[in-house]
Amino acid sequence: MASTETRAGATSARTDDDPAASGTAAKGGGAADLAGLEAGLDALESHVVHRQPWLRTAVSKAVPPIVAIVVVLALWQLAYHFQLKPHYLLPSPVDVAHSLQQKWLEGTLLGFVWTSVSRGALGFVASVAIGTVLGLIVAQVKAVRAAIGPILSGLQSLPSVAWVPAAIIWFGLSDATIYAVVLLGAVPSIANGLVSGVDQISPLYLRAGRTIGATGLAGVRHVLLPAALPGYLAGLKQGWAFSWRSLMAAELIVNAPDLGTGLGQLLEQGRELQDMSWVLAAIFLILVVGIGIELLIFAPIERRVLRSRGLLVKN
Numbered sequence: 001m002a003s004t005e006t007r008a009g010a011t012s013a014r015t016d017d018d019p020a021a022s023g024t025a026a027k028g029g030g031a032a033d034l035a036g037l038e039a040g041l042d043a044l045e046s047h048v049v050h051r052q053p054w055l056r057t058a059v060s061k062a063v064p065p066i067v068a069i070v071v072v073l074a075l076w077q078l079a080y081h082f083q084l085k086p087h088y089l090l091p092s093p094v095d096v097a098h099s100l101q102q103k104w105l106e107g108t109l110l111g112f113v114w115t116s117v118s119r120g121a122l123g124f125v126a127s128v129a130i131g132t133v134l135g136l137i138v139a140q141v142k143a144v145r146a147a148i149g150p151i152l153s154g155l156q157s158l159p160s161v162a163w164v165p166a167a168i169i170w171f172g173l174s175d176a177t178i179y180a181v182v183l184l185g186a187v188p189s190i191a192n193g194l195v196s197g198v199d200q201i202s203p204l205y206l207r208a209g210r211t212i213g214a215t216g217l218a219g220v221r222h223v224l225l226p227a228a229l230p231g232y233l234a235g236l237k238q239g240w241a242f243s244w245r246s247l248m249a250a251e252l253i254v255n256a257p258d259l260g261t262g263l264g265q266l267l268e269q270g271r272e273l274q275d276m277s278w279v280l281a282a283i284f285l286i287l288v289v290g291i292g293i294e295l296l297i298f299a300p301i302e303r304r305v306l307r308s309r310g311l312l313v314k315n
Contacts, residue, residue, distance in 0.1 A: 091277045096284065099277040108261075109285075116247060116262035117289060119175075123182030124243045130183065131190025131239060135232075136220060138191060139198035149195070152188045160185035160246035164253045173256040178247065185246030186239040193235010197228030229305055237298050244290050263289070 073093050079085070080092040103109040138145045138152065163184045167177040201224070208223075225232065251264020259265075263286050270278030 135194030197231020
């Protein structure tokens with residue numbers, strides 16, 4: 001017992017007399033504190049993910065829009081019942097459904113939808129190609145940004161229908177007129193979205209890319225575009241919205257037998273015949289296609305991008 005106390009006292013004396021030993025002990029305690037701090041930070045960053053049953057997830061996502069649709073249809077039916085407008089000006093939801101059923105039984109409904117969707121897809125792909133190159137040039141070259149940056153913003157705010165008369169004069173009543181209106185409506189949005197995404201990139205990423213030799217096209221492919229992807233994706237979504245709206249504006253005015261019949265032409269035919277059921281059915285189809293493209297294509301891509309960057313936790 002005395003020997004143990006003597007050794008403890010000797011150790012304490014050596015520690016007190018030897019600054020190096022005291023510093024080593026302090027470092028050991030600091031390392032332990034640092035390890036504890038890191039463990040605490042890791043615990044804060046960790047997420048406990050509870051996977052919900054797929055049925056519950058589906059119900060939670062499907063119920064709100066279904067309720068909204070039911071409310072809108074109920075209000076519409078009430079307006080029809082109380083004749084806020086004469087029935088020939090405001091048909092009931094059942095009348096619109098009968099109009100859609102008639103087009104379906106005639107075998108022409110899918111043809112109208114496909115004509116517009118194919119035009120919109122082709123015009124959007126061309127707009128992405130042009131808008132991406134233009135956006136990269138504007139974002140990277142200061143002189144070009146100073147020259148045409150404000151013009152792109154002005155073109156983005158210009159209504160697409162304003163281009164239809166000029167396009168008819170340039171190209172006549174042809175598909176080229178429709179595609180020209182789509183391009184002029186979508187390209188500025190895509191380019192501006194990419195410019196905005198590039199402006200939000202941290203300079204550290206760009207310097208790191210140059211350090212590892214990612215310059216020129218390699219730097220654009222492996223550093224610039226991936227880093228600007230959230231802003232670029234927002235520009236693509238907006239570009240599709242402008243493409244679809246521009247297409248409908250062009251189809252409303254550019255109407256010729258050789259062009260085929262899209263949803264815009266279908267809408268115009270309903271107006272010419274003063275058939276409100278037909279008009280509302282065409283509007284419904286235009287709305288469904290726009291929402292469907294958003295939910296089936298852009299929403300999954302956006303979720304994947306956000307999840308890959310840690311901005312969205314997968315339930």
